[in-house]
Amino acid sequence: MPAPTSFEASIEIDSVTAGYRQGSPVLDGLSLGMNEPGLYRVAGSNGSGKSTLLELISGFLEPWAGSVRLCGIDAGSPDARHVRSVCRTTPALYPSMTVHDHLALAARSRQVGPEAGLARLARYGLEDWAEQPVSMLSTGNIRKLWLLMCTVADTPVVAIDEPFNGMDVRGIEALIDELGEWAQHKVVVLISHTVPEQLAVRHSFVFKQEGGSL
Numbered sequence: 001m002p003a004p005t006s007f008e009a010s011i012e013i014d015s016v017t018a019g020y021r022q023g024s025p026v027l028d029g030l031s032l033g034m035n036e037p038g039l040y041r042v043a044g045s046n047g048s049g050k051s052t053l054l055e056l057i058s059g060f061l062e063p064w065a066g067s068v069r070l071c072g073i074d075a076g077s078p079d080a081r082h083v084r085s086v087c088r089t090t091p092a093l094y095p096s097m098t099v100h101d102h103l104a105l106a107a108r109s110r111q112v113g114p115e116a117g118l119a120r121l122a123r124y125g126l127e128d129w130a131e132q133p134v135s136m137l138s139t140g141n142i143r144k145l146w147l148l149m150c151t152v153a154d155t156p157v158v159a160i161d162e163p164f165n166g167m168d169v170r171g172i173e174a175l176i177d178e179l180g181e182w183a184q185h186k187v188v189v190l191i192s193h194t195v196p197e198q199l200a201v202r203h204s205f206v207f208k209q210e211g212g213s214l
Ligand SMILES: Nc1ncnc2c1ncn2[C@@H]1O[C@H](COP(=O)(O)OP(=O)(O)OP(=O)(O)O)[C@@H](O)[C@H]1O
Pocket: 020, 021, 026, 044, 045, 046, 047, 048, 049, 050, 051, 052, 053
């Protein structure tokens, strides 16, 4: 498997039908391409299928029909793990484990050194919490830690679901800066009802209520 940086960043969703219950697709014949680095916003009403798109990109959900390809690799293939970072809305953390140890665990699971993740702690204003167990963190700081963990690896595809929810000004500014940096060379999918005006969005996909169509 070549190093992730040698991949051309892209997401190709081709005629995808997918859902959770047979006969009731959430997305029906969806096609969209994100073929150049940049920030791609996904918006739309509650229940229109935005997080379902994220689960297709994550490889958790298999399309019933059509294909999802990340940098040319099928999203369901084990190789796709090396090219994507996915951040869901619900953090999965261990209450008694420290912030530092969570970052170290995330780095190890992605086979990267812990330095990069630890350096970002200060950027998000979490440096004073490094040795505290997660049970001591506020909701917003938990979300910051979760974001740092999910994006610890340098991958050409990044998909994040509602990252601004619950973040303070420092966190929002840090994330705006990082999203801008990533968008120079990665395909960044941002599921968000609101987008800070400082962010340059390459394209917005707006899902309609029924059937996840655009
Ligand atoms: N795990 C699941 N099992 C069954 N149905 C699900 C599951 N996840 C989502 N759904 C259904 O799929 C549809 C689309 O949900 P999804 O979470 O993708 O929408 P969304 O656009 O992200 O919504 P929101 O803006 O509220 O986050 C909804 O009808 C939802 O109830």
